[in-house]
Amino acid sequence: MTANVLLFKITLLTYFAATIFYLIGVISRKESVRLAAVWLLSGGFVLHCSTLVARWFATGITPVASLYESLSFFAWALVGIYLIFYLRYRTIMLGAFITPLALVLMIIGSAAPKQAPALNPMLDSWWFPVHVTLAFLGHAVFAIAAAAGIMYLLQERMLKSKKFSGLFYRLPSLDTLDSMNYKCLTFGFPLMTMGIISGAIWANSAWGGYWRWDPKETWALISWFLYAALLHGRLTVGWRGRRAAIFAIIGFAFLLFTFFGVNLFLSGEHSFRNFTGQ
């Protein structure tokens, strides 16, 4: 087992421990549980950073070329963006959604083949890391938006029906959740837009064409339109709250499908098979 794969496994275990503490934190009010969760996750994140760097040195290309690598990178972006949000909102509930998601990505990643991707002239471009990094950061931000959306719907449902479970006391206020939705949109949308543009430029330099309508491009574009509609609705006609939350959840479902569905079920230029020659 190479060093970077070992580091990956340790990171996975740390995320696993963090997930457990986050889930306990949903029930318990103990400050120590919250702190343990956040510190474990932060520790896992540092480990994850070194995993990625070690992988980069081992393979010589940005570690997002195989399914294993990109899952790991996605999880990394997710945890990193969550930790940034934590600094601002201090809510453990958000982490209770994000950490398990990152853990699942890591577990799927650990099942995927880990050999280094075959060298491919296409990957030898600066646009490749730029495109992939922007796209994944955008995905991560939208994952937060979706988690905030789910929390919003839960909280709104309790406030409307006037039936309160223990969750009511722990979820952030509707206003906080809605402002998270807006923040995510203002960061995520530019990231996604730049991700798509940089991808088009990369495609042009690699294949001599900006857009080829392969399934991933099509689905990404659909998701982009969805988020564009939400942003537009928010800014002009005052879409907010419930509707914005539902949009954020559907949007992220599309993104997940774009990422998994296209790689696993459909074939196209974005499928990892083309990179790794499997």
Next chain:
Amino acid sequence: MHIVIVGLSHKTAPVEVREKLAFAPTAMERPLRLMLELAPVAEGLIVSTCNRVELCAATKEPEAAMAALRRFLAEYHEISTEEINSNLYSYQGEEAIRHLFRVASSLDSMVLGEPQILGQIKTAYGYAAEFKTAGLILNRFLHKAFSVAKRVRTETAIASNAVSVSFAAVELARKIFDRLDNKAVMIIGAGEMCELAARHFVTNGVSKVLVTNRTFERAEKLAAEFNGKAIPFEYFVEHLAEVDIVMTSTGAPNFILGQRQMEEVLKRRKNRPMFLIDIAVPRDIDPKVNSLDNAYLYDVDDLQGVVQANLKERQKEAGKAEAIVEQEIGQFYQWLGNLEVKPTIIALRRKLEEIRQQELDKTFGNLKDLTDSQRRSIEAMAGAIINKVLHQPTAILKRTQNDTSGEDYVDAVRTLFDLPGPTGDDKEIKPLDDTDQE
């Protein structure tokens, strides 16, 4: 020394009895002094609130003290003992400690977890300290009770959710708006309930208050109280879009606000959420308004429901609080037991014996060629030193054990010689400033 408590509370006595036995908060000196004059009572403290009266004393004869306190309570209020006997409870030892810890932690309150009781006990202790009726034992006891109450408040959620209708409204508003400081409230109908809730909103940061009422003068009067603005009743709908929170309590027989109007208002607000509180019976706002996106309508029953749910949540936390109390009782009880003279003298002697043995071993290790008789005389000398050193402290401990100052000496000896056992922490006397408010 023992701790005893004689008292009555809302659980054992109806208000007609409680009001007869209450002590006036402005004149605590006389009853405290009288209580201390009772033969078996060494230290005394009186807690008197509208829900309970507690006479707490440190004594050497618990049974006699409890009887004396019962008589004192009756005689002071000029009532016959028989009349109130069935309403009184008395506790001693561990039970007394548990009782006060529970009372201070608000586990025995009418509204579980209400914060006032701790402040009331602090005030009561303030008087006992001022008139010097509390000594070493009650000082420690009360400070321990305060720290137990504090632990309960921070480690459990027993006091975290509102249990009154007007506070529940503020809490719900926080769940919707997060911060209230840039929010605006409209009060429709200048009823008492609305006024109370509005006051809570204002103390929690709401900056803008609009008031409307069928009689404009009343609206103006109430508006002046909150530094707000009065609006003629005919035009209030036009101002609704400016406010985030609406409270209604008019005597109108029909709805004064319908779904259609609210739809319009929300559109004008660009869907910014609105919290509507309808405390009027019959209701002022069409319940269908609650089905509109971003409008949250609560009537009196809904708010009562929230209060009930919060109470249930508090009850769940009470178990955890009881566990904390149990933990702390053991510690304090042990400290109290350690104040006995005899075990203290034994512990002190054992401690010095240990030192003697250690030092002898060290010395004999260095002086290998001593004869047996030389060793014996060195041992005897060390023993004599201990006896001489211990003579005076032991004599004082024995002589003072029946005085009020006895415990002070015992406690000092335990601290100075670092004798095993809890030293009764929380020694620092905190200023009585935590005025708790829900």
